[in-house]
Amino acid sequence: MSGAQPLAVTMNEGVILDVEVRRERIQRKVDEGYCDRITDKIDEALEWVMDAKKKEVPISVGLVGNAAEVHPELVRRDIIPDIVTDQTPAHDIYSYVPTGELSEVDNLRQKDRKEYRKRALDSILIHTNAILKMQEEGAICFDYGNNLRGQAELAGVEIRRDDGKFKYPGFVPAYIRPLFCEGKGPFRWVALSGDRADIEEIDNELLKTFPEDLSLIRWVNLAKGKIPMEGLPARICWLGYGERAEFGMIINNMVKNGKIKAPIVIGRDHLDCGSVASPNRETEDMRDGSDAIADWPLINFALNAIAGASWVSFHHGGGVGIGNSLHAGMVIVADGTREREKRLERVLTVDPGIGIARHVDAGYERARDIAIKKEIEIPD
Template structure:
């Protein structure tokens, strides 16, 4: 029997009695106030759009309230209807839905909105500054009600956070189909997003926020760890990062993983963060080991850690531009190279709404100016980006430091700000690579990407059993005497990851794990998990999913497809085909998004969730075969040698798979 408070989820929007007026909870962080680029008529439409979720008798009362929210925060979140119980991933049997699949989706939505997981929980922002699970609290209540009511002959259709309703559908098809931010192409620039989000008719789902598949910062820890290890091999010609210093920024949503990843990779991670709340959160969670109060003490600590070959993570409460400029000055003064690797993980997909805080202003000053005077705030952001690039360029040119763009539109926005980042021989390229272009692209082309699963029982011991199952699968795969050497390296590193994952305390929220894997590994794991579920060794079902940042999941010319060199990196057929293909192959839910990582209008990406129930291994095999090899085939057609050999191997393994290849 579900806890009594969860029974509220089946009742829809709470109206009888109406909850008391809501306010922003001062004990949790909040999304930056957004500008409202609406005409008086559009302003009225936005309020009416929010009111249509409620019976007419409540409109007079709620109208003034929603008008105030829109004016004060730039969006109508409906704070009055924030749930008064703790939202988190409860054991699956606690959710009051008719079907196993619906209960699993409710669990995943709950995890996305858990205050320990979400970046701005009251604004339904899971990560990335504006990546929402849903757009307002009325939608939350309606979605949960529909999921409680649905049976196996219905599908819930989601339009950018809005539950359009339950529609009859065949059993075996997706139970939820999600689109986020789909726009007519000529209306898909950042200004359009500001306008239509304010009006409540679209939203930014980031990647796994709007597809209900976020698993906390663990989701990016593994990828960042792999990036650092491969950067060490590629740039430093070393398999060890001992005594190497990695400087970056951001400890908020996804970027909060950087400190943990640096330690797992074995280096000194130095991360600047302007938000004291975000820095404290990561430090208290144990993800960040040290905090430096000022630049003088930070510089001395970097020198000490570098000399001693320490492995640690150091957070600096301050602006990343100040840090880069001080590092450049320190080199000019001492000729001592302090930094080996550098990047940036500020949310520059949304630079003028809190995604980037300029060095010229304090955190609080920025919060105010971005609303009161957007053009002036933009001026300071672009000035700050130019200064940041000058300092980075100095360190690269004079010390040999290696720098890459982390797929957050850093170089794109720096170029737009007038910073010297264009490649001298090709204005469509930058002087620094994207981490996918230079480090991770070939790994994607081999078919490896951020596979993940969630143990729906909520039991840590179930996660331990799945970790062991994953290690066993890798050991089996490594027995293949004809295993490709490039694949062997990936299996070895990922075996080490999953064997050590438990001791790194990566779980925040649901009992989940991320593991870079290829089609063979994913398929074997799905079968093994189903066997454990059927035998009763696992005490509940398992949700399979992945980051959209994967082999086939995202068409993103400045990130996921930046190493596609046949001119097709600006097309989006792959991500759309993947969404459709996953749906017809039995995914429990599917999602396709505009935006994610590098920004609105800059990427199309999609994902899926599949509930393993002990009986559906054949469905999992079909789905995973497509979900991985769609992207490998596209990359092979573009001429990537790693993708060509990977898809040739898959065609040998899989009857009926025939892929068009270049000569």
């Protein structure tokens, strides 16, 4: 499991059963406020979630167990969740924990990696077949971007349809791509002062700047109350083309005028509209078949460099494992100077802009409409 899942579900007033093999990881998330309850007993976990569902009360339950054992048991009991996804570290086969005594498999990982890999793939086969069975019984299933389906294919699972597409989709083609067509993606900033009051000032300015974005307003208000800050104070939200540049310059002006105590580092996730080539995640099932074309993240990397980013990076493996994706990163520091304002405008324009161009090139009408609306010049 990850801490994000239980909190995301309860923030949206849902009920979640989250399976995690290591008790201490669930306990940490309970202590931090991400997860509500913890148990080692499947019957107790099911009693809690079924009762909450009946009463329509949000709850997150962390069940200590292995998904390759729990999921088939749920199928056997004819307990089919409304939604099923997975965030085991399947992208790295040596981090995925196979069934068996935990101390024994941890020891096996160190002593016999070949056998560990075999057992991990055997467990992935069982785990994924259970997800497919849940899908057959009516569950909405989607891949979270951790390459479980890719590993399942290696394990011998019939994970693809006759047309070559996966039997259950990744979350990007299923839900996120229309936002990518608008140049929207994860946009984040960190307060170098270490003072969370700086983040609160920016939160307030964000709400004033985009008062018509109801999902953004809902997110910020929920995040302020429910998400603990660890390390340097930070915030993340989804902003689109034009919005990022506008708000980046607003932050820079806040630094200049002393409303913020120190410079702000602005960046984004490697998951974004134009910075990735990842056939099993961000660029899965592209309309023109360009899933694996890596020119786009390279262009993104170069554009951000010449536009004046504080630093740029190029890396691979994000989410789906080393060798399975290529992606570019960028960061720019808002220090309150006029020179940095110019750079912020350039970087925060070209970074999402190439994402719109990438989707126009792939044949998405929504991206073309946005390009016309935003007056982005894209060659035919």
